[in-house]
Amino acid sequence: AQSVTQLDSQVPVFEEAPVELRCNYSSSVSVYLFWYVQYPNQGLQLLLKYLSGSTLVKGINGFEAEFNKSQTSFHLRKPSVHISDTAEYFCAVSVDRSNYKLTFGKGTLLTVNP
């Protein structure tokens, strides 16, 4: 079975600083990787995804992530964060292309301070 580890439960940063949210996965088969974002009192929405091809993927709101197969990682980065980026971020993995059933990490709460 696959699993996801998000190494930081909380990441506080100042506005306009860069940020990296770490995600490692475990799987014996090929994976598809996702980052979802949850704003306060809302459902999750897709930020970006890696299915195949280029290992550097770009998503909405200036976020990007890099798939590293040798390190089994899919870290999320943004060069300069805004107050509005304050949210919880979830890394997820799927191994089933027929339905992309997701296994989520426990989430990282990103708090951007002025």
Next chain:
Amino acid sequence: DAGVIQSPRHEVTEMGQEVTLRCKPISGHNSLFWYRQTMMRGLELLIYFNNNVPIDDSGMPEDRFSAKMPNASFSTLKIQPSEPRDSAVYFCASNTPGEDTQYFGPGTRLTVL
């Protein structure tokens, strides 16, 4: 499209009562997922349906939980009897079979006293 609709948004009930959570997927989406989110366990997949048929219910915690999808536009998650440890946010998500992105509803926050 209105997106995935869940009701109620908040539910407070007493231990032992029956609770029914409802979900309307996005029109045209034939796959539906129910998730539970708690501080301790994070987001867990409870069950998913494909074309109204339950495909995998291995995440359903116990017999007190049941889910149905009587038609393509409606699903329910029922807890009977409810217990305080069922307190959580329950999300419904939908997509079309083979689509990589899931679309989440706003969730139902359940509190069992």
